[in-house]
Amino acid sequence: MTALPSQPTFDDLGTPLSQVQFCVVDLETTGGGVDDKVTEVGAVKVAGGEVLGEFQTLVNPSTHIPPLIAVLTGITDTMVAGAPRLASVLPSFLEFAAGCVLVAHNASFDVGFLKRACAGLDYAWPNPPVIDTVALARQALLRDEVRNHKLATLAQHFHAETAPNHRALTDARATVTVLHGLLERVGNLGVHTVEDLLEFTRRVSPQRRAKRTWATGLPASPGVYWFVADGRDAAGQTRRQVLYVGKSRNLRARVRSYFTAAETRPRIDEMVRVATGVEHLTCNSELEAEVLELRLIAAHSPRYNRRSKYPERQLWLKLTRExxxxxxxxxxxxxxxxxxxxxxxRRGTAEAVQAALYDAFPIRQCTARLSAKRPSDSCMLGELGRCCAPCELAVTPEEYAEVVRQVWAGLTRDIRPVLRAARGRLTGLVAQQRFEDAATITDRLTTFARSTLRHHRVASLAGCPQIVAACRDRGDWEIHVIRYGRLAGAARARPGDVAQAVARAAVAAAEQVRRPPGPQPAATVEETERIAAWLERPGVRLIEIDGEWSWPLHVGLADGELARHALGTARV
Structure with a gap:
């Protein structure tokens, strides 16, 4: 955890507006449609309130200029007859505007034409930051200050020396005056950098922007963060409530993003408004941050984190002992x-796996306690041949035990018999054109195959007393100690460190973990699956392993294999 500084550092502030070069551009065209052509380009480059240069040229649109446009702009067919084509003008403009923030009045119009021209002429669009003086004026000016946000109205409001007249360079000069007037206005609202300006035009509130200082001093390293709110409980005691928990590879950059226009989720916007601070904890690796995030969410149940209502509740398919x-x-x-x-x-997934096994093997489906010596009433499944009817003592305990062995083998060693058992039924359904019924069985088998893979990924880690593994990360070695599917320790070996020594120290300091019952891991299933995903990444090296981390070959078959084993030549 860290104290929250009140002032940001220079690096955290962004680029001061006084150091930014703006290229204010205006285009005249043959009309307002996307298929119309550019007839004039005008631009003014400014920085620190000073004009650095101007760019102006007529453009031959290779088409007739409508009379109404000619009257509005004063640009005629005769004037542009000897002008260069846009293919010649565009590279010169892009060079003039290189490294600048583009500014235009109703920027979507002018920038849209420029982007389409680059795409049509096979020039790379530099994707500069864009400021729209219309959007900026709507945010900065009060309703009773100006009657509308047209360029002529704003130019008059800010006492521009050049009145706009629908010529590109003249309008660009007028827009420069409007831009400077608006920058002076928003400076009083705490907008001092180009990043602030972009956020301001996207309607990021000053209160939200002011909280960006919370990210100051956070490290640019992996870790978890949590937003908190101070309040009082029923007894009147001060209580700090965790609102939201997150993790990131770069804590500083991630936390800062919550106070910019990049964050658009309504729930998170509400959370940021309610929050009174941010706390954090650095981690040795992204995996450690992921795991810690899961544990903190489970511990605090933050109301702004989206998660299942009861993530700790899991279902299991049990083969009883009787x-x-x-x-x-x-x-x-x-x-x-x-x-x-x-x-x-989900129960539906467990029931699908159970149904796939019932389709493949005649194991009993009733819940009654049966005796190996006394018969009891039978059910319809026995008469249909879908159960070997142990209730009637139709099979010996040894014969039934073989059925049970096959069921368990289909779950834990080789799922192909389960898939092949459905082949005849699927073929018949397809022949009868009962495609919906066939699709239901196919979905059930797909769920079965995926569930076997998930079982073995979790159970194989849950059964290993210890795995020590490492992976390269930007020149360092991330080292993790995993015990019974739980992340027990993490360390980072930096250049110059002896990785083996760091690993031994991590093992010595790792959490002691008890072996859990059955295939259940010593952590939440979600944590174990995150660990499994990390271990399966390319480049991970096993340093030490106590136990056996593996699973059978024929589980979790690919879709093509599923079709080959279950469907044969049938097609659903």
């Missing part, structure tokens, strides 16, 4: 000797 085991959807893994498969974020 004379005739069955598949049951449960909420917890217990150390009861049963086999567990999952996790599932």
């Amino acid at each position: 004379p005739y085991p069955r598949l049951s959807i449960v909420r917890r893994c217990l150390p009861d000797g049963a086999d567990y498969f999952g996790p599932f974020a």
Whole structure:
């Protein structure tokens, strides 16, 4: 955590307006449509209130100028007959405006013509910052100061020496006066840099811009940040509430972005207005920042973070321990000797996997407790051949155990038998043109395949007492210690450090983690999946591993393999 300074440093302020070169441009065209042509270009380059240069030329549009436009601008076909084409004018203008902030009155019109001209003539558009004096005037001037925001009205309001007359250079000169008048006005509102000016034209409130100083002093390194608000609880005691938690590779840049026009989310805009400060914690790596973000969100439940209502709730498919085991959807893994498969974020996903297994194997679907010695009433599934009817003692416990073994193998070792079991039914549905029913089964099998991959990614890490791995990051080595699927420690070896020594120190300082029951990790599933994604990145090197981090070959098959095994020659 860090104290919040009251004043920003020079680097944090941005580019002062007094040091910015503005290129104020105006175009005259044959009309206002996108297919019309440019007839004149005028521009004035200014900096610090001084004129640095001017650019003006007529342009031959290679088309007739309508009489109404000729009367309005005074530019006729005769005047432009000997003028250069836009293909010759455009490179000269781009060179004149290079490195400048473009300014225009109703900038979307003028800049739009320039961008389309660059695209049509195969010139690279430099993508400069653009200031629209219309938008700036609407923000800076009160309604009772000017009757409208036309260039002539604003030029008169700011006592321009040059009155606009629909000629490019004249109008550009008038726009320069308007620009300087508006800059003087917004300077009193705390707009002192070109970044402030751009935000001001995009309607970023002064109150929001003023909070940008909260980012001052934050490091340009990975970490987590959280916005807070001071308030009082029911007993009248001061209480600090966490409003929002985030993580970033560059804390300073990310936090600053909340006070600019780049942040457009209404909920976050509300959060920034309510917040009274920002706190942060630096991390050794992006992965550590991701994990810490998840843990802080779980601990504080900030109201402005979007997340599932109960992310800690997971579902599992349990293969029970009884004379005739069955598949049951449960909420917890217990150390009861049963086999567990999952996790599932939604019941619908767990039920789809369960249904895929019921389609492939005649394991019982009832919930009654069955005896291996006394028969009980049977159900319709036994008569249909979809259950081997252990309730009637139609199979011995040993024969039923083989069915259970096949079910568990289909979940944990090779999913291809489950996929192939659906082939006949799918082929029949396609032949009957029952494509919606066939698509339902295909979606179920796809869910099944994806769930097996997720299970093994999580369970393989959950079963490893320790993994120490490293990855290059901009010349440094990010080192992580993972225990039972939980990030237990992180360190960074910088140039000159002995990476192995840093890794040994990270292991010694790492959190002690108890082995969890079943395939459940010692962290949230989301944290373990983030760790798995990092470990699977190219360039990650294993330094040490205690246990076995692997999963079977035939799980989580690709879509093409799914079709080949489940559909055969059928097409849905």
